[in-house]
Amino acid sequence: MNGINPTLAFAIVTAIKAGVLIFVVVTAFAYLMLFERKLLAWFQLRVGPIWCGPWGLLQPAADAIKLVLKEDLTPATADPFIYKIAPALAVLTALMAYAIVPFGTFPDGSPISIANPNVGILFLLATGAIGVYGIALGGWSSQSKWPLLGAIRSTAQLISYELAMGLSIVGVLIIAGTTSLQGIVAAQSAHHVWFIIPQIVAFLIYGITATAETNRAPFDLPEAETELVAGFHTEYSSLRFGTFFVAEYINMITVSAIGTLLFLGGGDGPFVAQIPWLTIVWFLAKVGLLLFIFIWLRATLPRLRYDRLMAFGWKVLLPIAALNLLVTAAIVALRGHGI
Amino acid sequence: MKINPLAAAWAIIVGHATTLKYLFRKKATIDYPREPYPHPERFRGVHELRKYDDGMERCIGCELCAVACPANAITVIGAENDPKKPVSPGERYGYRYEIDMLRCIFCGWCEEACPTDAIVLTPRFDIADFTRQRLVFGKDKLVVRDPYTQHLANTESSVETDPGVVRTDVEAKS
Numbered sequence: 445m446n447g448i449n450p451t452l453a454f455a456i457v458t459a460i461k462a463g464v465l466i467f468v469v470v471t472a473f474a475y476l477m478l479f480e481r482k483l484l485a486w487f488q489l490r491v492g493p494i495w496c497g498p499w500g501l502l503q504p505a506a507d508a509i510k511l512v513l514k515e516d517l518t519p520a521t522a523d524p525f526i527y528k529i530a531p532a533l534a535v536l537t538a539l540m541a542y543a544i545v546p547f548g549t550f551p552d553g554s555p556i557s558i559a560n561p562n563v564g565i566l567f568l569l570a571t572g573a574i575g576v577y578g579i580a581l582g583g584w585s586s587q588s589k590w591p592l593l594g595a596i597r598s599t600a601q602l603i604s605y606e607l608a609m610g611l612s613i614v615g616v617l618i619i620a621g622t623t624s625l626q627g628i629v630a631a632q633s634a635h636h637v638w639f640i641i642p643q644i645v646a647f648l649i650y651g652i653t654a655t656a657e658t659n660r661a662p663f664d665l666p667e668a669e670t671e672l673v674a675g676f677h678t679e680y681s682s683l684r685f686g687t688f689f690v691a692e693y694i695n696m697i698t699v700s701a702i703g704t705l706l707f708l709g710g711g712d713g714p715f716v717a718q719i720p721w722l723t724i725v726w727f728l729a730k731v732g733l734l735l736f737i738f739i740w741l742r743a744t745l746p747r748l749r750y751d752r753l754m755a756f757g758w759k760v761l762l763p764i765a766a767l768n769l770l771v772t773a774a775i776v777a778l779r780g781h782g783i
Numbered sequence: 784m785k786i787n788p789l790a791a792a793w794a795i796i797v798g799h800a801t802t803l804k805y806l807f808r809k810k811a812t813i814d815y816p817r818e819p820y821p822h823p824e825r826f827r828g829v830h831e832l833r834k835y836d837d838g839m840e841r842c843i844g845c846e847l848c849a850v851a852c853p854a855n856a857i858t859v860i861g862a863e864n865d866p867k868k869p870v871s872p873g874e875r876y877g878y879r880y881e882i883d884m885l886r887c888i889f890c891g892w893c894e895e896a897c898p899t900d901a902i903v904l905t906p907r908f909d910i911a912d913f914t915r916q917r918l919v920f921g922k923d924k925l926v927v928r929d930p931y932t933q934h935l936a937n938t939e940s941s942v943e944t945d946p947g948v949v950r951t952d953v954e955a956k957s
Contacts, residue, residue, distance in 0.1 A: 487802050489811040744802040745795070 461558050465542055473693045474504035480739050487743035508686070516682035519586060526585035531680065531687035534578025538694040540571045545701050546626045548711035548723030555626050556724065564625040565613060568702055569606075572657060576602045578691060579659075579666060583676035594675030597750065598666035601656055604757035605663075609653035611765035612646040615772040616706045619643065629710035638709040645768045647707045649761055651737070654699035656757070659692060660738055662745035665753060700734035701727075708734075820908075827889045828908040830882055832926040833901055840870050840926065841901030842877035848893035848902050856886035857893060877901075880925060884910055884918045 478493065478500065485492030493500030518524055544564045546557040561567055576599055583595025616639050617623055620631040632638055640647045656663035667675030677688045704710060708730045711723025748756070813820060822828075833841050844861020862878035870876040893902045902925075912918050 483806070486806050486810070489805060489808060491810050491812040491814070494814070740799060740802065744798045 458558060462543070465558065466539060469539065469542055469694060469697065470690065472697055473690055474508070476693050476697060476735060477507070477689075478503050479735070480742075483736070483739045484743055487740075511686040512683055514682040514685075516684060517679070519588065519679050521587040522679065523585040523587070526581050527679075528684070530578050530582030530585060531684045531691070532578075533581065534575060534691035535687050535694065537571050537575040537578065538691040538698065541568055541698045541702075544568070544625055545698075545705070546629060546710060548721070548727050557626070560624060560626050562622070562624045562627075565617060565623045565628075568625075568698075569610060569613075572695075572698075573602070573606060575691070575695060578688070579676045582680065582688065583666075586676075586679040588679055590672045590674070590678045591676050594666040594668075594672050594678070598659060598676060601659070601663065601665060601753065601757075604754055605653040605656040605761070608649055608757060608761040608765040609657065611762070611769050612643075612649040612653065613706060615643050615646040615769050618769075618772050618776050625705050629705055629712070632709040633712040633716075638707060638712070640707040643707065643768075643772070645764065646772075647703070649765050649768070650703055650707065652761060653757075654703060655738065655741060656753075658695045658699055658738075660696065661742035662747050663753060664747060665750055668747060670747075696735060696738055697731065700731045700738070703734050704730040822906045822908070826906040826908070827891050827904040828906050829884070829904070829910055830887075830893070830920070830925055831903050831905045832877070832880060832922065833903060834927055835872065839872050840876060841899040842880060843871055843873050843899055843901070844875045844877040844880075845898065847896040847898065851892040851896035852887075853890060853892060854886045854888045856883045856888075857881070858883075877922070880922050882920050882925065884920055885915060
């Protein structure tokens with residue numbers, strides 16, 4: 445780095461890291477989609493994609509080519525600027541969360557992540573909340589009834605479930621005593637206890653709300669095929685439609701990664717002290733397990749009715765999350781220390 | 784809305800156990816073009832015009848199958864056998880024999896009508912094509928090449944139980 449402006453060097457290194465990460469995450473998205481199609485097929489006694497490449501492994505590439513070759517339509521009545529910017533907004537906020545996710549630790553003990561802000565959790569919640577803008581604006585600017593209904597549902601759902609999710613995360617923060625993601629992971633591995641054990645209620649609430657936030661079954665009301673055609677992306681086609689898909693699946697990976705970091709000890713696991721590279725393996729294995737549960741839920745549960753979804757969020761999840769937070773806070777206050 | 788929360792949670796757990804069980808169950812999908820489609824024993828598919836063991840065609844051009852056909856899919860034109868080079872044992876043979884596979888409803892009545900058990904339905908069913916003309920099967924596609932590989936299902940029993948359908952005089956001659 446001799447002679448180079450250190451700020452510039454930092455910017456270049458960070459840009460390279462971000463580029464690699466985006467490539468990895470988008471590839472992960474493509475194969476998450478294949479994983480989901482395969483698993484759903486197996487749950488339904490089918491075999492899923494098998495013709496594209498060995499074991500259907502080239503199916504994501506085929507899907508991508510198909511989507512790119514489709515005609516990109518903009519409805520005549522749509523607001524063209526917002527209509528075109530909405531999918532980009534959705535995927536941008538989905539990718540932003542990865543800036544602070546620690547994937548594991550290098551052998552020298554430094555974390556594998558792009559940044560480590562000490563308000564990491566707040567950053568994640570903020571990007572997650574902005575993510576709904578892509579859906580809301582896309583549905584609204586389409587100037588069509590179904591997308592509008594889907595967008596309204598998505599917004600209402602996000603507001604209702606964001607509260608319970610925030611409260612469930614605060615319980616972890618109180619125990620760990622930090623809002624930095626790396627700090628939370630370090631606290632779990634230092635005390636050899638994953639926060640899923642003291643915070644099992646919070647973990648369940650986080651799982652339910654995360655499913656709702658990512659618009660996944662059984663909370664996929666914004667794109668309920670049986671009622672709203674395709675919900676907020678009814679009017680979208682070609683790559684813009686694909687971009688919404690990318691955003692949804694990347695959000696799935698994001699909430700799984702956050703759940704792993706907060707409740708399952710991040711990269712913590714057997715033999716990580718001897719082989720530091722194992723942290724990545726453990727981290728990805730745990731994320732994969734959570735993603736499997738996402739798909740398992742979709743294969744099992746029917747969609748909730750809209751009013752019951754709202755009632756469940758406000759009358760069940762929010763009180764339980766608040767109670768869990770109060771009990772956690774009281775215990776920590778009585779003991780005088782977190783973990 | 785009265786819901787017992789414990790019962791609801793239990794129902795969700797049972798539901799997930801059920802789907803998980805299905806995940807490991809044998810898949811119902813048949814990898815069709817790459818593996819054969821299992822068909823019932825008496826499946827009625829594409830027809831076959833059978834031969835006697837000496838290579839003579841069984842069809843005598845009587846047109847009973849064409850008469851029996853409810854879909855008017857069969858066209859038969861019979862002709863006199865050349866005594867020096869007979870195609871079938873007997874006086875006449877099927878000079879032209881065509882089945883329009885697009886009209887055929889695979890009911891098997893032609894099979895029942897045939898006095899010599901010449902026309903039979905085989906289990907073969909995948910005959911998709913790009914033109915209608917090619918789906919009118921003539922003798923080139925219907926007549927079996929080798930009498931020893933022809934399809935025998937559905938016919939043997941009828942020959943045994945009802946000797947009237949067998950032309951014993953022809954059998955004796957050949």
